[in-house]
């Protein structure tokens with residue numbers, strides 16, 4: 001990620017939305033974060049508006065259903081070795097980002113997340129800028145666990161990391177020094 005950010009952005013400005021299309025690896029990292037650490041493993045309750053048959057099973061009109069997004073995001077036929085964090089799974093042989101229809105952290109259909117565009121923008125600007133300005137180091141032998149805490153919205157267990165400026169003590173970009 002740092003190699004790509006150094007090549008495309010450099011140290012003298014903030015990353016902005018115009019950079020998104022050129023940052024293939026950074027986008028792939030965000031995709032993999034959203035797959036492995038999705039904040040919504042299932043959707044709120046939906047209801048079938050007509051009879052539906054899936055693989056021979058009839059789900060009558062009016063049935064309450066709770067689509068399990070995590071089952072798709074962790075499907076090993078779509079995402080081999082799903083428990084591993086591998087951004088490369090979204091890149092082609094030229095290192096370009098590819099579209100992955102099964103990556104559905106915002107759900108699909110009529111009730112798809114209404115904040116998807118905003119959330120995608122925030123994730124990109126925050127992650128790309130923090131990683132451009134800082135190295136994020138875990139204490140020796142204490143990598144944060146990838147296992148979420150239990151609860152409706154999966155959260156990381158408490159962990160410690162150190163942010164080290166990549167461009168000198170106070171950074172070079174106005175507005176990033178306070179992080």
Ligand code: HEM
Nearest residue numbers: 039040043044105106107108111112113114115116118119
């Ligand atoms: C990483 C961030 C986010 C994720 C992964 C996420 C994911 C989801 C999911 C899975 C649903 C349920 C969709 C369904 O019922 O099929 C949902 C619904 C919704 N989300 Fe998000 N969301 C995120 C951020 C946001 C933000 C930032 C906003 C608003 C600013 C937002 C607003 C909504 C609303 C209003 C709904 C209900 C849509 C409806 O029922 O028609 N979300 N979101």
